[in-house]
Amino acid sequence: MRFIYGFILGTLSSVIAAILYLAFAGGEYLLQLSPRYHDMASTISGLQEAKQQRDQLAARLETLSGAFDALTRRFDDLQVKTPPATHEPPQAEAEPARPASPAAPAKPAEPLN
DSSP, X not given: OHHHHHHHHHHHHHHHHHHHIIIIISHHXXXXXXXXXXXXXXXXXXXXXXXXXXXXXXXXXXXXXXXXXXXXXXXXXXXXXXXXXXXXXXXXXXOOOOOOOOOOOOOOOOOOO
């Protein structure tokens, strides 16, 4: 009878010790088995990818902004260097009056069918 009591007590204490070890000392193991952990891990990986893409787009936007500023500066320099045009376009000469031509004989109107 002592053997049976000892076996049950040993098995029970081993199970409790294993549960406590997995829960507190190496709780990551139980955490990795959780479906909620996997959902959160996939969400975090998606957010990390979005952050990387955002950083890449921010770098590209910064480059584009610098290029646009340089282009604006070049355009402003060209406007400053080019003197304003003061020459006026030549005025159109008045057209000579056409001689009046004799009126053409009118054709008789054709009846509509």
